[in-house]
Amino acid sequence: MLLARVAGTLVSTRKDPSIEGIKLLVVRTLDLDGEETGQSLVAMDAVGAGVDEVVLLAQGSSARQTRVTKDRPCDAVVMAIVDTWEVEGEERFHKYRGGGRS
Amino acid sequence: MLLARVAGTLVSTRKDPSIEGIKLLVVRTLDLDGEETGQSLVAMDAVGAGVDEVVLLAQGSSARQTRVTKDRPCDAVVMAIVDTWEVEGEERFHKYRGGGRS
Amino acid sequence: MLLARVAGTLVSTRKDPSIEGIKLLVVRTLDLDGEETGQSLVAMDAVGAGVDEVVLLAQGSSARQTRVTKDRPCDAVVMAIVDTWEVEGEERFHKYRGGGRS
């Protein structure tokens, strides 16, 4: 799975019927320091994520394994909102304190 | 999913029978500013997209989850036409006004 | 799907029984101008493509959706021979006239 920050939302009215009612998020992927990697993509939302939240993305056929995305043409899903991660015993990101090595 | 602009169409008469009658589009992928990333590919059309429209691409096995592409050798499908997206609360692309930070 | 030119053929006598009788092609991927991108791979042939022909490749699990490749360990298939494609209303490649912006 990849780390990402929700950047915004996307609207489409003419689309395959299978994605009616699904929320589409624009996200930017992050590295282990919480910095943007330069890659962006569009993901379906399975957990009610908001703009600026740091999330976990599942891609490929695994993106269809949530209740929201089952049997839909979905190759990327936001399936968790991240609280915190640590690297080599040190906290690198905390939802309420942000990322970085401060 | 990836953002892309429809660049043109492709014709093939000798092909696997499973793709008879499917429209093939040539597309160029876009970044969050609506600028081309330099990557291009061929996608099947599930929504009647026209040249120059900005669309959403599903890839991999997820590209076979539309009515049009089910059980076909399709690894990329245009499954939505994009109206608008916004990033950090600001509109970045609008179907009738185009993209960019103007 | 990706555009590619068939560069040659590959022979293997010791292989998984599931690929007995399948023709293996060496291909080089192309961009929208019909120029080689520098990437090459081996694909199974579902349409009787010959050396130098420009073809369409399906990859991933979608490569197993032709009659020839069903249930085989195939992650890339030549599933169509390209006649022509156009970009922004202008023909970029034609089977009998070649590619380029001439």
Add this chain to the structure above:
Amino acid sequence: MLLARVAGTLVSTRKDPSIEGIKLLVVRTLDLDGEETGQSLVAMDAVGAGVDEVVLLAQGSSARQTRVTKDRPCDAVVMAIVDTWEVEGEERFHKYRGGGRS
């Protein structure tokens, strides 16, 4: 499969119900010399791996083929802890002696 070193752990309380109780590991991928390649990702743990252990990652739909990850939105799983590997007849990594060409 890719070689990787477990760098740390990740915590999420708001997530798709299908991943309740799954341990999430932050990993960095390695080359054949046991050196980091610069790529990192989040993987589910199927074998009880600890921080600093060198492991084997399965990705894509194959990441859902362990007892722990079956039917979950998982695109990367730690499915083995590596004891040793050798290249051209020479040991390149040993669990208790580390990596490198020393």
Add this chain to the structure above:
Amino acid sequence: MLLARVAGTLVSTRKDPSIEGIKLLVVRTLDLDGEETGQSLVAMDAVGAGVDEVVLLAQGSSARQTRVTKDRPCDAVVMAIVDTWEVEGEERFHKYRGGGRS
């Protein structure tokens, strides 16, 4: 599929039960001239390949379509040993004579 040369073997004692008894190979991918591309990975062996042999790799879900790898967390399999390939009518690699344009 990708061309690769078998570089060595990998041993793991603590692993998901589904991969018990499977031989794990360390491989380096090759280009059409038989030169290494710099990419390496770990693949399961379905054909009894030995170190230094040039082989064909299937990746993704297609890597689970051999008898050896069925239903296992396998995203790369050695499914054929290459005898020879030719490019533009000229032999580029032969199992007993090696590669290159000599």
